[in-house]
Amino acid sequence: MAKSVLVQSSLAKKYWMALTGLFLCVFLLGHVAGNLQLFLPDGSLQFNAYAKFMTTNPLVKILSYLTYFSILFHAVDGILLTLQNRKARGNNSYAKNNTAANSTWASQNMAVLGTVLLVFIVTHMTNFWAKMHFAEMPLDAAGNKDLYRITVEFFTNKEFGLYAVVFYVLAMLALAFHLSHGFLSAFQSLGLRHKKYTPILAKLGLAFAWLVPLLFALMPIYLFISK
Numbered sequence: 317m318a319k320s321v322l323v324q325s326s327l328a329k330k331y332w333m334a335l336t337g338l339f340l341c342v343f344l345l346g347h348v349a350g351n352l353q354l355f356l357p358d359g360s361l362q363f364n365a366y367a368k369f370m371t372t373n374p375l376v377k378i379l380s381y382l383t384y385f386s387i388l389f390h391a392v393d394g395i396l397l398t399l400q401n402r403k404a405r406g407n408n409s410y411a412k413n414n415t416a417a418n419s420t421w422a423s424q425n426m427a428v429l430g431t432v433l434l435v436f437i438v439t440h441m442t443n444f445w446a447k448m449h450f451a452e453m454p455l456d457a458a459g460n461k462d463l464y465r466i467t468v469e470f471f472t473n474k475e476f477g478l479y480a481v482v483f484y485v486l487a488m489l490a491l492a493f494h495l496s497h498g499f500l501s502a503f504q505s506l507g508l509r510h511k512k513y514t515p516i517l518a519k520l521g522l523a524f525a526w527l528v529p530l531l532f533a534l535m536p537i538y539l540f541i542s543k
């Protein structure tokens with residue numbers, strides 16, 4: 317009885333990990349698309365108007381709260397699931413010796429990669445989101461908060477700009493590995509398997525896992541080199 321509850325709760329945790337993880341993938345797609353405006357030669361006014369819309373539109377606000385909730389839930393659930401799996405594996409030497417047989421490096425290191433990403437998200441939100449929401453900000457020619465300037469100044473800062481760029485690129489490498497296992501794994505956890513469509517989804521997942529972090533990584537590099 318106790319065991320079945322354990323299995324059930326572990327399944328429930330995987331289910332919620334999958335749902336919150338897929339929602340965060342949608343967030344990443346929107347975030348990377350919006351931030352592509354950083355590559356525009358004279359994109360500051362446009363980027364700031366976009367940032368204003370993203371922080372004031374009521375519908376986007378609801379999506380933002382869902383994003384914060386998903387990050388927290390995904391992280392806490394991931395930690396609990398890892399501890400639970402470790403405990404179960406500790407009692408089972410066969411499982412312990414066979415984990416590496418049919419799994420990738422990313423799948424074995426999801427907890428470490430997730431922890432790196434959590435550290436990244438906390439520092440990232442402290443540097444941008446918290447400033448946009450709570451700090452005194454310079455205004456642009458249209459009277460909007462100049463988030464573009466804050467972003468450029470962050471990555472071109474004489475003291476820490478280069479370190480920030482390196483940190484962002486390394487974090488995006490962690491994101492790519494995390495997504496390269498997590499994307500397809502989420503569909504498996506939801507029980508969505510199909511002879512024809514799963515291999516297609518695996519290819520799409522791999523493309524998503526590397527393309528989105530690559531675009532994100534190019535942003536600080538571009539700002540560092542060109543500004």
Ligand code: HEM
Nearest residue numbers: 351367370371380383444445448463467484532533535536
């Ligand atoms: C390297 C490229 C990136 C740049 C230049 C960037 C820039 C920004 C900026 C300027 C904001 C503040 C916008 C606002 O508050 O309206 C923001 C918010 C945020 N970023 Fe990023 N970001 C990048 C990558 C990422 C990645 C890879 C993640 C997640 C893994 C992420 C997660 C977030 C979250 C959760 C918020 C808060 C969103 C909200 O309030 O709805 N960012 N980012």
